[in-house]
Structure formats: structure tokens, C-alpha cells
Amino acid sequence: MHFREVEWTAANGYKQAWSDWLRKLAERRLPVGARELLIEQRDIAPRCHGVLAHDSEDDVNQKTWFALLDAGTHGVWMECAQDPQVPEQALSRLEMVAHSYRSFELRATPPPEGWFYLERGAVTLPPLGVEQxxxxxxxxxxxxxxxxxxxxxxxxxxxxxxxxxxxxxxxxxxxxxxxxxxxxxxxxxxxxxxxxxxxxxxxxxxxxxxxxxxxxxxxxxxxxxxxxxxxxxxxxxxxxxxxxxxxxxxxxxxxxxxxxxxxxxxxx
CATH class of the missing domain: 3.40.1000.10 (Mog1/PsbP, alpha/beta/alpha sandwich)
Known part of the structure; x- marks a missing residue:
């Protein structure tokens, strides 16, 4: 699971960033055996859209969920590789992060434990693994x-x-x-x-x-x-x-x- 924050440089920063990313994705070479790069699209959370796409030009089985969350003054890019053995797990993790993310600008009160701080906000869910x-x-x-x-x-x-x-x-x-x-x-x-x-x-x-x-x-x-x-x-x-x-x-x-x-x- 990876996520990073990006600052909007325009009023329509969210739409522009998502459109630019989809355009770059379309330029990738389709892996052998795949019919199209985008496998599935859906709304993961309010103001958060995601897609499941092929993430390798050589391996048709390598798929990743990508999502962009609009957090107001900035956005949060998220991605999680799909495990063929438990394909639903990647989307579930993205949904949990997207719903739990809190921006510092919102001055929200988080749960008393489990905070994971980024530069502009934090994810307040308990960690799925040991952080070292x-x-x-x-x-x-x-x-x-x-x-x-x-x-x-x-x-x-x-x-x-x-x-x-x-x-x-x-x-x-x-x-x-x-x-x-x-x-x-x-x-x-x-x-x-x-x-x-x-x-x-x-x-x-x-x-x-x-x-x-x-x-x-x-x-x-x-x-x-x-x-x-x-x-x-x-x-x-x-x-x-x-x-x-x-x-x-x-x-x-x-x-x-x-x-x-x-x-x-x-x-x-």
C-alpha cells in the first residue's frame, strides 16, 4: 500500500490530475493476453475515484488499484497491488484509507491511537502490519x-x-x-x-x-x-x-x- 500527497495548483486540480493520469496510463503498452488496460472503475469514497489496471507490460496477472482522493487544498494518490490469492483485499484497503484520511486543515478529532502522519494529513486506522x-x-x-x-x-x-x-x-x-x-x-x-x-x-x-x-x-x-x-x-x-x-x-x-x-x- 502506497500513498502520497500532492498540492493542487488550480481550482480544478482534482479533475485535472485525474485526467492527466488516465492519459498517461493509456500510453502504456498492453500486456500479452489482456484486452484493455483498465479493468474496473469505481467511486471508492466521496471525492475519491479509483481504477483497477494492468501494472506490467510483461505480466498480465500483475494488477493494481489506483485512486486519487480530493482532500480540499490537496490530493492523496493511493495504490495497492492486487494479490491474485485474495483479490478483494487491495480494494478493501484503499476504501479504509480513503474513508479514514483526515486533512490537518479540517481540524478533525482523530481516534486516540493508531495515527499515521503524512505531511498534510493523517490516516487514523489501526495499522494492518507492524511499522518499523x-x-x-x-x-x-x-x-x-x-x-x-x-x-x-x-x-x-x-x-x-x-x-x-x-x-x-x-x-x-x-x-x-x-x-x-x-x-x-x-x-x-x-x-x-x-x-x-x-x-x-x-x-x-x-x-x-x-x-x-x-x-x-x-x-x-x-x-x-x-x-x-x-x-x-x-x-x-x-x-x-x-x-x-x-x-x-x-x-x-x-x-x-x-x-x-x-x-x-x-x-x-
């Missing part, structure tokens, strides 16, 4: 890799915190012949979140590598308090420089909420 984020940074001269991950918090973490998981791995002998030394461990607050920090040195033969880690377990059911994990991996050389970079990174993290959050909580 992973961002990776690399610093070549220092041979350093940093990863920031976020996912919904679980009701309970069966693995415990960072130190607990390390102790369990060592007890099971998962480290093999490598020598593992805890450099620093303990609670650490980052951006207002009370998390746990763990820094370890792993030595294998003549090679030494450092791993920095910080984790916040999150609050189950709270979309504004997900589980957050920040890790950094590198060789042990220039350890002081890397330790300073790690501390500066944690100190620079900020917890930001959507600017329009207050407006959303106000009644119409």
Missing part, C-alpha cells in the same frame, strides 16, 4: 557504522534489556573463542526516554572491535513511545574520538511530535 524504521549511517575514514531503529513496543520483552541479553548469550557460549569485555553499562536518558546503554569490546585474536548500544523498550500501545534502538559498530582504533561521537549523537537526539497535534485534539 531503520536508518543506517556510515563514516568510512573511521570505519564506523551507526544504526537507528524504531518499532512498536511489545507488551513485554521476553529477552530483557541489553545487559540481560548479553549475559544470556555469554552463558550459552554464543561468543565462541572471542573475548567480550563490558566497557560501560547502565541507565541513560536520551531525548527524555529512560533507556539502557551498553558498550562492549570484542577481541578475537589480534583484532578488537567496539559496539555501542542504547535501547528504550517503549510503552505498549502508545504510538508516541515506540521501542528505540541505537547502535554503533567500529574497530577499536581512535577509541576516544568514537566515544565522543557516540555521546554527542545521543545528546543530539530530539523527540518531536507533529506540529498540528494540538489542533487535532481540539473539537470541531
Amino acid at each position: 524504521v531503520l536508518v543506517q549511517f556510515e563514516e568510512v575514514p573511521l570505519d564506523l557504522r551507526m544504526e537507528l531503529g524504531s518499532r512498536p513496543a511489545a507488551e513485554a520483552d521476553p529477552e530483557g534489556g541489553l545487559m540481560h541479553r548479553l549475559q544470556r548469550a555469554l552463558a550459552l557460549g554464543l561468543h565462541g573463542a572471542r573475548e567480550v569485555t563490558v566497557v560501560r553499562t547502565g541507565p541513560r536518558q536520551v531525548a527524555g526516554f529512560e533507556g539502557e546503554e551498553l558498550i562492549i569490546l570484542v577481541k578475537e585474536g589480534s583484532e578488537e572491535r567496539l559496539t555501542w548500544g542504547w535501547e528504550y523498550p517503549g510503552l505498549a500501545g502508545d504510538p508516541c513511545a515506540p521501542c528505540i534502538e541505537l547502535t554503533m559498530h567500529s574497530t577499536a582504533r581512535e577509541r576516544t574520538v568514537k566515544a565522543r561521537l557516540w555521546d554527542e549523537t545521543l545528546e543530539s537526539v530530539r523527540h518531536l511530535l507533529p506540529v498540528s497535534r494540538v489542533d487535532w485534539m481540539e473539537p470541531l
Whole structure:
């Protein structure tokens, strides 16, 4: 399921955008075995029209629902590939998103949970899948890799915190012949979140590598308090420089909420 917002540049922006898209669609080559590109058209929601079309010039079985929602000052393009095993699912998802989308300009009051924010509005349905984020940074001269991950918090973490998981791995002998030394461990607050920090040195033969880690377990059911994990991996050389970079990174993290959050909580 994909959707993106577009700003209208004219009073008839919705009609113009839809007409332009249909014209571009008509220019596609028809896949072998198909009679026409457009398979079905229908109104998905008020001010939202959609079509089911062939989405591949090579595979006649690849079909996708496309839709455009008129949200007033802007529009929302949506598309969802049709699964041959459950063909009705794609249209059902489009209908749910189209009916639940709320523009910030409407100052609508959303349900208390399940918000998924876009630039100009939000979808307020519970997610159909687990939303996860992973961002990776690399610093070549220092041979350093940093990863920031976020996912919904679980009701309970069966693995415990960072130190607990390390102790369990060592007890099971998962480290093999490598020598593992805890450099620093303990609670650490980052951006207002009370998390746990763990820094370890792993030595294998003549090679030494450092791993920095910080984790916040999150609050189950709270979309504004997900589980957050920040890790950094590198060789042990220039350890002081890397330790300073790690501390500066944690100190620079900020917890930001959507600017329009207050407006959303106000009644119409």
C-alpha cells in the first residue's frame, strides 16, 4: 500500500490530475493476453475515484488499484497491488484509507491511537502490519557504522534489556573463542526516554572491535513511545574520538511530535 500527497495548483486540480493520469496510463503498452488496460472503475469514497489496471507490460496477472482522493487544498494518490490469492483485499484497503484520511486543515478529532502522519494529513486506522524504521549511517575514514531503529513496543520483552541479553548469550557460549569485555553499562536518558546503554569490546585474536548500544523498550500501545534502538559498530582504533561521537549523537537526539497535534485534539 502506497500513498502520497500532492498540492493542487488550480481550482480544478482534482479533475485535472485525474485526467492527466488516465492519459498517461493509456500510453502504456498492453500486456500479452489482456484486452484493455483498465479493468474496473469505481467511486471508492466521496471525492475519491479509483481504477483497477494492468501494472506490467510483461505480466498480465500483475494488477493494481489506483485512486486519487480530493482532500480540499490537496490530493492523496493511493495504490495497492492486487494479490491474485485474495483479490478483494487491495480494494478493501484503499476504501479504509480513503474513508479514514483526515486533512490537518479540517481540524478533525482523530481516534486516540493508531495515527499515521503524512505531511498534510493523517490516516487514523489501526495499522494492518507492524511499522518499523531503520536508518543506517556510515563514516568510512573511521570505519564506523551507526544504526537507528524504531518499532512498536511489545507488551513485554521476553529477552530483557541489553545487559540481560548479553549475559544470556555469554552463558550459552554464543561468543565462541572471542573475548567480550563490558566497557560501560547502565541507565541513560536520551531525548527524555529512560533507556539502557551498553558498550562492549570484542577481541578475537589480534583484532578488537567496539559496539555501542542504547535501547528504550517503549510503552505498549502508545504510538508516541515506540521501542528505540541505537547502535554503533567500529574497530577499536581512535577509541576516544568514537566515544565522543557516540555521546554527542545521543545528546543530539530530539523527540518531536507533529506540529498540528494540538489542533487535532481540539473539537470541531
